[in-house]
Amino acid sequence: MTDYRSLLExxxxxxxxxxxxxxxxxxxxxxxxxxxxLSAMAAAxxxxxxxxxxxxxxxxxxxxVPADRPADPxxxxxxxxxxxxxxxxxxxxxxxxxxxxxxxxDDMSTACGGTxxxxxxxxxxxxxxxxxxxxxxTCEDGTVLREVEGIRLEDWSxxxxxxxxxxxxxxxxxxxxxxxxxxxIPIPDGATSQTVETSLGTWTWTWVPxxxxxxxxxNQALQQLDxxxxxxxxxxxxxxxxxxxxxxxxxxxxxxxxxxxxDVTVAGVSRNGEIDWSAVYDLxxxxxxxxEGPTTVEIHEGFLGPLVAVLEVRLVPGNPEAVEFHDVDTGxxxxxxxxxxxxxxxxxxxxxxxxxxxxxxxDGFREVLPPWEGLPIDWVDVAAWNDGFVAxxxxxxxxxxxxxxPLLYRWASPDGSRWNATAPPLxxxxxxxxxxxxxxxxxxxxxxxxxxxxxPPSLWTSTDGVEWHRVGVDVGTGGFIHVWRTGFGWAxxxxxxxxxxxxxPDGVAWEPVPRELELMDRPEVEAVQxxxxxxxxxxxxxxxxxxxGPARPLGLLIGSLDG
Amino acid sequence: MDVHAQGVQGRPDIGEAVGSxxxxxxxxxFFEGERDRxxxxxxxxxxxxxxxxxxxxDAFLAVWERWERVRALDNPAAYLTxxxxxxxxxxYRRAEVLRRILPLASRHDEEEASPESGLMLSEALxxxxxxxxxxxxxxxxxxxxxxxxxxxxxxKPSTIGALKYQGRAALRRETPTxx
Numbered sequence: 001m002t003d004y005r006s007l008l009e010x011x012x013x014x015x016x017x018x019x020x021x022x023x024x025x026x027x028x029x030x031x032x033x034x035x036x037x038l039s040a041m042a043a044a045x046x047x048x049x050x051x052x053x054x055x056x057x058x059x060x061x062x063x064x065v066p067a068d069r070p071a072d073p074x075x076x077x078x079x080x081x082x083x084x085x086x087x088x089x090x091x092x093x094x095x096x097x098x099x100x101x102x103x104x105x106d107d108m109s110t111a112c113g114g115t116x117x118x119x120x121x122x123x124x125x126x127x128x129x130x131x132x133x134x135x136x137x138t139c140e141d142g143t144v145l146r147e148v149e150g151i152r153l154e155d156w157s158x159x160x161x162x163x164x165x166x167x168x169x170x171x172x173x174x175x176x177x178x179x180x181x182x183x184x185i186p187i188p189d190g191a192t193s194q195t196v197e198t199s200l201g202t203w204t205w206t207w208v209p210x211x212x213x214x215x216x217x218x219n220q221a222l223q224q225l226d227x228x229x230x231x232x233x234x235x236x237x238x239x240x241x242x243x244x245x246x247x248x249x250x251x252x253x254x255x256x257x258x259x260x261x262x263d264v265t266v267a268g269v270s271r272n273g274e275i276d277w278s279a280v281y282d283l284x285x286x287x288x289x290x291x292e293g294p295t296t297v298e299i300h301e302g303f304l305g306p307l308v309a310v311l312e313v314r315l316v317p318g319n320p321e322a323v324e325f326h327d328v329d330t331g332x333x334x335x336x337x338x339x340x341x342x343x344x345x346x347x348x349x350x351x352x353x354x355x356x357x358x359x360x361x362x363d364g365f366r367e368v369l370p371p372w373e374g375l376p377i378d379w380v381d382v383a384a385w386n387d388g389f390v391a392x393x394x395x396x397x398x399x400x401x402x403x404x405x406p407l408l409y410r411w412a413s414p415d416g417s418r419w420n421a422t423a424p425p426l427x428x429x430x431x432x433x434x435x436x437x438x439x440x441x442x443x444x445x446x447x448x449x450x451x452x453x454x455x456p457p458s459l460w461t462s463t464d465g466v467e468w469h470r471v472g473v474d475v476g477t478g479g480f481i482h483v484w485r486t487g488f489g490w491a492x493x494x495x496x497x498x499x500x501x502x503x504x505p506d507g508v509a510w511e512p513v514p515r516e517l518e519l520m521d522r523p524e525v526e527a528v529q530x531x532x533x534x535x536x537x538x539x540x541x542x543x544x545x546x547x548x549g550p551a552r553p554l555g556l557l558i559g560s561l562d563g
Numbered sequence: 564m565d566v567h568a569q570g571v572q573g574r575p576d577i578g579e580a581v582g583s584x585x586x587x588x589x590x591x592x593f594f595e596g597e598r599d600r601x602x603x604x605x606x607x608x609x610x611x612x613x614x615x616x617x618x619x620x621d622a623f624l625a626v627w628e629r630w631e632r633v634r635a636l637d638n639p640a641a642y643l644t645x646x647x648x649x650x651x652x653x654x655y656r657r658a659e660v661l662r663r664i665l666p667l668a669s670r671h672d673e674e675e676a677s678p679e680s681g682l683m684l685s686e687a688l689x690x691x692x693x694x695x696x697x698x699x700x701x702x703x704x705x706x707x708x709x710x711x712x713x714x715x716x717x718x719k720p721s722t723i724g725a726l727k728y729q730g731r732a733a734l735r736r737e738t739p740t741x742x
Contacts (some may be wrong), residue, residue: 004699004703004731005703005704007688007734008607008699008704009704011685011688012603012604012607012704015602015603015606015607017602018598018602019616020620022591025623028620029624029627143632147628
């Protein structure tokens with residue numbers, strides 16, 4: 001095993017000494033102080049200008065104050081994102097005898113070394129739009145600071161901008177009124193809704209158009225799914241042109257979220273105690289498909305790396321086993337994958353979907369050799385099962401040349417590290433290829449979507465991998481099924497053009513949820529995301545252009561069971 | 564939990580030494596003792612000499628402004644390291660925003676600018692992303708736990724784990740003989 005510390009220390013020796021001296025640092029400090037003085041002067045001028053403009057706006061004949069604002073514009077709860085990216089919340093109360101009470105909470109203060117901080121103090125109006133503040137800034141460890149960002153806290157102030165209903169502080173951070181620009185919850189009554197009677201109760205489809213903030217509602221719903229903003233997604237090329245680039249990744253605040261308009265579906269991460277399981281693709285580049293006219297993928301450097309390029313995926317005319325990736329700006333072919341190319345054999349295409357297992361034991365991830373390493377399978381799933389884990393895989397691999405009988409592989413592990421095959425590979429019920437595998441650990445239930453050259457796609461379920469029952473659901477061609485455990489029982493979604501939905505009280509008997517909304521009759525409307533969050537089904541819809549051109553977000557379709 | 568900056572390559576940790584002796588430490592002495600260590604760490608993280616100097620100097624300035632309070636800490640060096648990492652994080656975020664605005668142009672600029680940085684890092688380390696390097700430097704060199712590194716970089720501990728895993732995998736690929 002590589003000694004990583006030695007390797008880093010070797011590089012540290014290559015770096016050499018710093019060139020800057022203490023005198024350089026002193027000069028830098030002087031320059032910074034001069035800059036701060038100039039900034040303060042400029043800010044004072046701006047404050048005067050804003051104050052004059054605000055007075056004209058407030059008292060002028062053409063400047064009525066909106067009715068939904070409080071009589072005193074400073075009073076209320078405000079939110080901001082600090083210069084260091086942290087979230088701040090401020091409450092201003094009063095005034096009583098001209099004195100306002102101010103409380104601020106910062107979830108991460110750079111001045112406090114990255115710990116949370118609070119500030120409290122009092123404010124008085126210095127002019128119509130400016131409040132001077134005297135406050136105490138306290139770090140989590142009790143340390144009291146006298147200045148933040150080089151500005152003395154006793155000189156703190158807030159300037160109200162009536163045009164935008166915002167506050168600005170001396171660090172140029174803008175504070176927005178809490179709840180501003182947020183769409184109300186519960187979901188507003190859309191222009192279109194539909195009620196459907198099911199055996200489980202009354203099901204309501206609600207349509208929230210984009211102009212009513214559908215995307216924002218979707219984001220809020222995702223926050224419900226994963227309040228720590230640490231969700232995982234699985235991504236798949238929409239047109240599946242042979243070699244697949246797909247997988248799961250995490251996204252958190254540092255990274256731009258995976259584009260919600262892309263063809264990705266939200267998936268959960270199985271959890272059991274301190275151990276988190278996930279599967280990631282072992283690719284040097286990470287591709288996230290997205291819809292913008294033709295099929296495009298975003299290429300990222302590594303697992304969570306920055307965006308490198310956007311490539312267009314094109315099938316090669318006359319060669320169904322080849323696919324090309326073009327630079328969208330130059331049109332240049334930057335990658336070509338072809339099954340018949342000796343340099344990129346069918347086996348190598350299969351390696352594009354190599355899975356590895358990571359195990360997080362609370363002190364970082366450790367790689368575990370997956371039990372399916374080297375096997376010709378292309379579907380794997382891992383789940384917590386009783387007191388341990390179970391993994392299943394199915395194949396043959398779905399790349400050119402795969403012509404073996406479909407088999408189901410099963411492994412079990414007590415701790416996530418040691419794995420044993422629980423039985424020899426089992427033949428699957430049909431001589432077909434596996435299109436989706438879903439393993440629900442808590443329920444000890446396995447779902448397989450199978451499809452053959454002659455047979456239409458079908459859905460099968462089993463609790464032991466031996467005895468299989470066909471699920472009476474017409475999943476259709478294309479799309480990817482997901483089975484969800486809900487408060488009312490089970491939901492099954494098929495990520496197809498329409499985000500088809502079925503409900504079940506027991507996971508065995510299923511009934512489709514019809515949908516007759518007017519917008520669903522439009523052929524250009526497609527669901528690009530389909531997820532169950534809580535007990536509600538969410539489908540993000542887009543309008544697909546008739547020819548090349550960007551897809552347009554349309555809105556959100558939400559299905560929920562009354563009661 | 565605080566980040567504990569540890570001396571690199573056996574160099575005594577100035578912060579701890581001062582903490583144990585409780586001798587008032589002039590900032591200039593602290594600067595002279597920590598300059599190369601911090602600069603080296605930042606070089607590993609940024610892989611750019613100029614960027615490393617900028618961050619290191621800004622970190623020293625931030626500490627200097629609060630020196631009366633910082634020097635009373637048990638480990639001023641840890642505070643300095645954490646400040647530098649915060650600055651790196653902020654600069655990296657800002658660069659990422661710019662990169663997204665001008666994705667390809669900025670990439671080409673960076674590729675062209677890279678040789679000018681004059682930094683002789685190994686190919687293995689260059690193969691890592693800045694975040695992977697930051698995670699490895701914090702955990703392998705500075706001696707942070709995953710939780711401590713996560714607090715410094717403002718990510719979840721599991722993300723540190725993932726970054727370390729990716730970084731190590733990349734190092735293994737680039738240094739096969741060391742396996």
